[in-house]
Amino acid sequence: MNERALADIVGPAHVLSGDLAAGYEIDWSRRFGGPSRCVVRPGSTAEVSAVLSLLSREGVPVIPQGGNTGLVGGGVPAPSGEPPVILSLRRLDWIDPIDPLAGQVTAGAGATLGAVQRHASEAGWEYGVDLAARDTATIGGTVATNAGGIRVIANGMTRAQLAGIEAVRPDGTVISHLAGLAKDNTGYDLAGLLCGSEGTLAVITAVRLRLHRPEGATTVGLVGVADYAAALEVMAQARARTRVLAAEVIDAVGMRLVTSVAGLPWPLQAPHPLVVLLEVADGGDASGLPFDDDDDAVVAVEAGDRARLWEYRERQSEAFSSLGVIHKLDVSVPLASLARCATELAHLVGDHPDVTDVGVFGHLGDGNIHVEIAGPAADDLAIDHAVLAHVARYGGSISAEHGVGRAKAHELHLCRASEQVRIMRAIKAAWDPDHILNPGCLLLPM
Ligand SMILES: Cc1cc2nc3c(=O)[nH]c(=O)nc-3n(C[C@H](O)[C@H](O)[C@H](O)COP(=O)(O)OP(=O)(O)OC[C@H]3O[C@@H](n4cnc5c(N)ncnc54)[C@H](O)[C@@H]3O)c2cc1C
Known part of the structure; x- marks a missing residue:
């Protein structure tokens, strides 16, 4: 493949190789990555289309990439095999003015989640998805992964916010469906299908998003x-009082790490096996939190104090990364099974001879825990398999919100029957008959 032909489309400054490409070739966790042919940074949908059409004619594999905060190796090359071109969408970072009639906004795939949130908020609206990587993750990446995050209990996942999409098929064909109609039952929901497709079907270039009215003053509490049974009971009591906007959990290892690594003061009177973080829409008078005098709890109503309490949860990934390469397993189980499954999981992982540290944090309200494991080599998959198989036995998901990526493609059978995988392969073949888009991500090569 001739890099000059790519440079003719996007400009020579936007075809990167060697050291300039290095940051795109390894993922945030530093666990996944491999060599690329080059990184191409198109600046418009027309350029995305021309690049894909060229690469498709030449049969060159392509990996779409947004902010490269994904945690399952889906946006970076595999360590071996034919090196792909990395298609970085970050330059598509435009955001249209808010449409106040529809309560929607259209944004380029490369705008960060944080930029979309701020844009909405400045116009008196709120975007319903939030997660700690907000200032790096792109809106296109969050749609491609159907990102979850800390507001799912209140607003649902990214797919629930998606009102339209523009995407480019591997052969360069542009599909545009951005009108944002509230009602539109005309056949299969292609936007919904591309949401969560992890860059395996088409390259997302723009999205149309539903917005919410802000909740007003809120209260945040740590207890x-x-x-887990007690944690779920606290959450249930809060839900009986008011609208719960977030219900998160951090275990003792996560609390110990985040206080030492991030230099945060110990927030409660004593250590506990678990700490629950709740944010509730109660007008900011703390009436939505079900804490009493016997509880070891702290409550924040001012914006700065609320943000300070959130830091214990938001800096968990960073805190665990201080232990080296972490096996990050993002799983979910039905809430009724969470207590038993998580307790057994702690023994299963803790007893493994190579494991030096294990901790758990996550989205309690969604039955979604992140199991963080230090010790085993980055390419040692034994502990990953043991955790995922355990969760599958509980009828849970091996990927609650991060996606399957390259990390879990060989474990898909734990959650999806062979007939379902056959249908997924047929869908893949319909969108990408030559299999040039993100090969090895989500579905293993045949
Ligand atoms: C500190 C931290 C906290 C996190 N918290 C959460 C959380 O709470 N909830 C959650 O769900 N995730 C979380 N994540 C994971 C990550 O932020 C999300 O998966 C996010 O949606 C990825 O967006 P990105 O732009 O970085 O995508 P990338 O990492 O660049 O790519 C992710 C996948 O999407 C594909 N892709 C990216 N852009 C496009 C596009 N325009 N078109 C087609 N395919 C594309 C890639 O090929 C890849 O398969 C967290 C990550 C970090 C580092």
Whole structure:
């Protein structure tokens, strides 16, 4: 493949190789990555289309990439095999003015989630998805992964916010469906299908998003509890009082790490097996939190104090990264099974001879825990398999919100019957008959 032909489309400054490409070739966790032919940075949908059409004619594999914050190796090359071109969408970072009639906004795939949130908020609206990587993750990446995050209990996942999409098929054909109609039952929901497709079907270039009215003043509280059953009970009591906007959990290892690594003060009177973080829409008077005098709890109503309490949860990934390369397993189980499954999981992982540290944090309200494991080599998959198989036995998901990527493609059978995988392969073949788009991500090569 001739890099000059790519440079003719996007300009020579936007075809990167060697050291300039290095940051695109390895993922945020530093666990996944491999060599690329080059990185191409198109600046418009027309350029995305021309690049894909060229690469498709030449049969060159392509990996779409947004902010490169994905945690399952889906946006970076595999360590071996034919090196792909990395198609970085970050330059598509435009955001249209808010449409106040529809309560929607259209944005380029490369705008960061944080930029979309701020844009909405400045116009008196709110975007319903939030996660700690907000200032690096792109809106296109969050749609491509159907990102979850800390507001799912209140607003649902990214797919629930998606009102339209523009995407480019591997052969360069542009599909545009950005009108954002509230009602539109005309056949299969292609936007919904591309949401969560992890760059395997088409390259997302723009999205149309539903916005929410802001909740007004809120209260955030942290409370120490003895176990998952108690954590779920606190959450249930809060839900009986008011609208819960977030219900998160951090275990003792996560609390110890985040206080030492991020230099945060210990927020409660004593250590506890679990700490629950709740944010509730109660007008900011703390009436939505079900804490009493016997609880070891702390409550924040001012914006700065609320943000300070959120830091214990938001800096978990960073805190665990201080232990080296972490096996990050993002799983979910039905809430009724969470207490038992998580307790057994702690023993299963803790007893493994190579594991030096294991901790858990996550989105309690969604039954979604992130199991963080230090010790085993980056390419040692034994502990990953043991955790995922355990969760599958509980009827859970091996990927709650991060996607399957390259990390879990060989474990898909734990959650999807062979007939379902056959249908997924047929869908893949319909969109990408030559299999040039993100090969090895989500579906293993045949
Ligand atoms: C500190 C931290 C906290 C996180 N918290 C959460 C969380 O709470 N919830 C959650 O769901 N995730 C979380 N994540 C994971 C990550 O932020 C999300 O998966 C996010 O949606 C990825 O966006 P990105 O732009 O970085 O995508 P990338 O990492 O660049 O790519 C992710 C996948 O999407 C594909 N892709 C990217 N852009 C496009 C596009 N325009 N068209 C087609 N395919 C594309 C890639 O090929 C890849 O398969 C967190 C990550 C970090 C580092």
